[in-house]
Amino acid sequence: MSTHDISLRDVHVTVNGRERAATVEPRKTLADFLREDLGLTGTHLACEHGVCGACTVIIDDRAVRSCLQFAVQVDGSSITTVEGLAPDGELNPVQRAFMIEHGLQCGFCTPGFVVSATALLAANPDPTDREIREGLSGNICRCTGYQAIVRAVRRAADETAAAR
Amino acid sequence: MSTLNSPNMSAASPAARYIGQSVTRKEDQRLLTGHGQYVDDVSQVGMLHAAFLRSDIARGTITRLDIAAALALPGVYAVYTWADFDGVFGEAWHGMLGEMLQVPPPLAITDVRHVGDPIALVVASSRYVAEDACDLIEVDIDAAQAVVEFSTAHLDTDHLVHGAWGFPSNAMVEQPFTSMSPDLDQTFADALHVVECSVRQNRYVCVPMEGRGVVATYSQGRDELDLVCSCQSVHETRNFFSRYLQIPEANVRVTARDVGGGFGQKMFVFREECAVVLASKLLGRPVKWIEDRRENLIAAPHSRNEQGVVRLAIDDDQIIQAITIDHIADVGAYPACPAVINPQLLPGPYKIPRLGFAMAMVWTNTMGKGAYRGPWMFETTAREMAIDHAARTLHLDPIELRRRNLLSAADLPFTSPGLQEFSEITPLETLEQAIAMLDYPAFRAEQAAARAEGRWLGLGCCVYVEPTSMSGPTLATEGATIRVESSGKVVAHLGTTSHGQSVETTMAQIVADTVGVAYDDVTIVQADTQSTPYGPGTGGSRTAVVAGGAARRAGEVVRDKIIQIAAHQMEAEAADLEVVNGAVSVKGTPARSMTVKEVAALAYRFAEQLPAGMEAGLEATVRFKPTRFPTWSNATHLCVVEIDPDTCVPHVLRYIVSEDCGRMINPAVVEGQIFGGVVQGLGGVLLEDFVYDANGNPLTTTFMDYLLPTTTEVPVIEIGHIETESTTNPGGYKGMGEGGAIGAHAAVANAVGDALAHLGIHATSTPLGPNDIHALLVAAGHG
Structure with missing residues (x-):
């Protein structure tokens, strides 16, 4: 078995509004590409088999698990990571609501939740509580029991609606 | 719902501007924006x-x-x-x-x-x-051939886990039956009712999101x-x-x-x-x-996987006269910490006067045991499942049975037969608050009506005391160094290592109130051995009491020095001064004041103007030790489930916690700890089960097999607070980080048991997911 005879590929993507390029092995996951090649360590890996949602990023307006994609698959795409939600340190409505409601504790799953919730509210700005719970059921948190997370997304939806 | 019992608030207590408030967390800006550093x-x-x-x-x-x-x-x-x-x-x-x-x-x-x-x-x-x-x-x-089944491992001398090291048995520890009460045997012999219940708690594990x-x-x-x-x-x-x-x-x-989480692991x-x-x-x-x-x-270290045969002697007034357990725990091959039941805690928050126990820890060819949020919690699981079993067996109301036997504030101080000394706890009071939140009579009526319709509703209860802030090797003390910098900003160096407990937030609340500065002006430094005082670790529900005590005491020294310097400078009496929001002023005359920043300038840059003999600088280091061990907290959990008779899937409809962790530093942090613990205990009953086959092959090695609760399995959790201040520490706090996980397992299991009781089923082992419920139904002839 030859495991090291691997040709490298160039990947060009737009990440958080900036054009980025790197040369990677075809087997490198998008998550590892973001973390190791682009230095965006806000995207976390907690299962690496597509269940926990910690590595969720937005690719061309869809929430995607970056552990289940190879970097070469997203060549030419536009990607938003958690770092891109508050580019100047100004929290987006979901992040702000998480802070107010104590929607996080250890914070490790938080980037995935914040990205998923941001994508959820972009697709459905006025969700029911049931839709919020179903929309976040692909993200696992081990600290909060989800109580304050659900409250935070409710708050973000309500405050965004009130501001419209 | 919240009540405050405050027996020991002294006049010298600092103004509580931040303590008691759900202030936003200092950790959150970095963690929400992807700038944490794991x-x-x-x-x-x-x-x-x-x-x-x-x-x-x-x-x-x-x-x-x-x-x-x-x-x-x-x-x-x-x-x-x-x-x-x-x-x-x-x-x-x-x-x-x-x-x-x-x-x-x-x-x-x-x-x-x-x-x-x-x-x-x-x-x-x-x-x-x-x-x-x-x-x-x-x-x-x-x-x-691997040794996998733990309950018989100590009897197996043909297959030895550590035979290569010369150990002749798989028993790491075997303690023969020990009676803590001289009339224990006679009490069982004379009892109107003796109920025996075999309880087994499954193997479920910490699973921090960051490994x-x-x-x-x-x-x-x-x-x-x-x-x-x-x-x-x-x-x-x-x-x-x-x-x-x-x-x-x-x-x-x-x-x-x-x-990214630890939970003991x-x-x-x-x-x-x-x-x-x-x-x-x-x-x-x-x-x-x-x-x-x-x-x-x-x-990574495993947890739970214990069983015990509990015996209760109950008299004709429903008074539990004695409790015993014959216990055995699986510690795996290489236990990181042989964290198992503490049998001395078996009577828990009850007035049960007699106790006896036997215990064993056995090695198996499975992953070794470590600590998990309430490592001794099987005493609660075993007792509370046995009490529900006794109520079902004797046709008693499980709430009334508990009510007649629980300690209330009026019974204290109380020394248990396990030699635990209780004071400043409220077991009966939390039970009453929880059942009021539920509306217990209304629930039983609803349950009866549901059963008539073929719907299976059940209520589970669990009452416990939690020994927090224990002494033990290394755990008795924490250190804090608090310094007012020359800018007037305050930094506190603590021995803690937070893994999600909001330590930067709660400790900053204490420091800000104690020193008399703004919360935003306080920075907490922790988890760096080169700059912080020794601390044994964040675990055992000890940060609020022990580290909080150190932060408070060090803050008091710093505040007193601020006042001394200001009094000298302002030509005022120190007793007349107070420090509030970064300014020292004459009480009642806020116009006569100077800022903490100005005081700090004197302490560092113009030390010649300090009072004669005063050391320059503005910092203090304190090691704090609570006055007693442990600091007890307590709670009651109630869980309502409905089981779908067609699919056997249990749904949690309501979850209620009434708890007493003393004075709350930050109610949102307290409730967050309870929420998270409850869902871990709930998961361990309904979803999570780490399984080995008979050859010791793990079968649940992904999140597709080892199922964690998600937003769709978790109900809204309702919490009531009773705040009885502890006198073990100056803030009146009690630890509470583990309680949610301790109480939830038995409460959820008892709820499933209650939902199945009318079918002649006694569910006393976990897990109780759909497959397990189906198996119980088949065994009872309802397949």
């Missing part, structure tokens, strides 16, 4: 990456180990086996556990004792290459180790590696800036960390190891 976010110049080859055989002898092909792979720097580490390290024991419990050898020596046992360590240019190289290692293992991990950098010229790790105690990790590498403590720096030091440290030392390069999820599930 161990995998750390890189060092020249860093290499490690991966372990682990055994896929539960018990067997290594007959061949060939690393040549792995070593030849481009990008591989080293492949270590036991022979490389033999004789390279020193002592391998943890301060909290003592010299008797050794961390196992970093790699298997001659034989493997559980699936996941590390056999070799590859160090390579990337994790990808390191894992490729693991695949190229050739290993042959002569497999033997374990370490970046080890050994500097050969300096004999220094720099360790970034995902742990709950940087200081005990430092002390461990000082002994392990036989270098002074000062030569080891351990940091853990952000830690990361309290101690692991053989993998030892192996990576040795690799860095031998190679002279920084080495990173990040545990993947499969490793975390099969090879």
Whole structure:
């Protein structure tokens, strides 16, 4: 078995509004590409088999698990990571609501939740509580029991609606 | 719902501007924006990456180990086996556990004792290459029959987990039956009712979202180790590696800036960390190891998996006169910490006057046990499931049975037959608050109506006391250094290692109120052995009481010095001054004031103007020890489930907690701890079950098999508070980090049991997921 005879590929993507390029092995996951090649360590890996949602990023307006994609698959795409939600340190409505409601504790799953919730509210700005719970059921948190997370997304939806 | 019992508020207490408020967390800005710094976010110049080859055989002898092909792979720097580490390290024991419990050898020596046992360590240019190289290692293992079922393991002398080390039995500890009461036997002989109940609690595990991990950098010229790790105690990790590498403590720096959960699993030091440290030392390069999820599930410490036969002697007034347990716990092959039941706690918050117990801890060829949120919690699970079983057996109301036997504030102080001294707790009061929140009579009416319609509703109850802030080796004290900087900003250096407990927030609330400055002007520094005072670790529900006590006492010294300096400068009486929101002023005359910043300028820059004889600077270091151990907190949990008769799926409809953790520093943090703990206990009954087959093969090695609760399985959790201040510490706090997880398991299991009771089913073992419920139905003839 030859495991090291691997040709490298160039990947060009737009990440958080900036054009980025790197040369990677075809087997490198998008998550590892973001973390190791682009230095965006806000995207976390907690299962690496597509269940926990910690590595969720937005690719061309869809929430995607970056552990289940190879970097070469997203060549030419536009990607938003958690770092891109508050580019100047100004929290987006979901992040702000998480802070107010104590929607996080250890914070490790938080980037995935914040990205998923941001994508959820972009697709459905006025969700029911049931839709919020179903929309976040692909993200696992081990600290909060989800109580304050659900409250935070409710708050973000309500405050965004009130501001419209 | 909230009440406050405040027997000990002294006039000298600082103004509580922040304590008691759900202020937003200091941790959140960085964590919400992806700027936390967890161990995998750390890189060092020249860093290499490690991966372990682990055994896929539960018990067997290594007959061949060939690393040549792995070593030849481009990008591989080293492949270590036991022979490389033999004789390279020193002592391998943890301060909290003592010299008797050794961390196992970093790699298997001659034989493997559980699936996941590390056999070799590859160090390579990337994790990808390191894992490729693991695949190229050739290993042959002569497999033997594994010891898996723990309840009979101590009787099996043919298959010995540690036979290679000469242990003649699988019993690590066996304590014969011990009576704590001279008339115990007579009490059972005379009792109107004796109810026996066999309770078994399944194996479920911590599963922090961030697995374990370490970046080890050994500097050969300096004999220094720099360790970034995902742990709950940087200081005990430092002390461990000082002994392990036989270098002074000062030569080891351990940091853990952000830690992605621990729940007890990361309290101690692991053989993998030892192996990576040795690799860095031998190679002279920084080495990173990040545990993947499969490793975390099969090879990070396991938990629970205990059983006990509980006996209750009950008289004709429904008074429980005695309780005993015959207990046995699985500690796996290499327990990181043999955290099992504390039988002295078995009577819990009840007035039960007599106690007896036998206990055993047995080795099996499974992953070793570690701490998990309420490590002794089986005493609660066993007692509370046995009480529900007794109520069902004797046709008593389980709430009334508890009500007649629970301690209330009026019964205190009370010394239990397990020699626990209780005061400042409210077991009966939390029960009454919880059932009022539920509307108990209305629930029973609804349950009866539902049963008439063929719907299966059940209510589970669990009442417990939680020993928090215990003494034990290392745990009695915490240190704090608080300094007002020359800018007037305040920094507190603490011995804590937060892994999600909002320590920066709650400790800053205490410091801000005590010193008299704004919350935003306080910075907490922790989890860096080079700058913080020793602390044994964040765990055991001890931060609020012990670290909070240290922060308070150090803050008081600093505040008093601020007042002394200001009094001298302002020509006022110190007794007339107060420090509020960063300003020192004459009480009632706020116009006469100076700022803390101005005081700090005197302390550092114009020290000649300080009172005669006063030392310059503005800081204090205190080590705090509570006045008594432990600090007790308590709670009642109620759970309502409905089981779908067609699918056997249990749905949690309501969950109620009434708890007493003393004065709350930050109610949102308190409630967050309860929410998270409850969902872990709930998961362990309804979803989570770590399973081995009869050969010791783990069957639940992904999140597709080991099921964690998600938003759709978790109900809204309702919480009531009773705040009875503790006098063990100046803030009146009690620990509460573990209680949610302690109470929830029995409450949820009892709810499922109640939902099935009318079918003639006695559910006294967990898990109780759909498959288990279906099996109970079939066994009872309802299949």
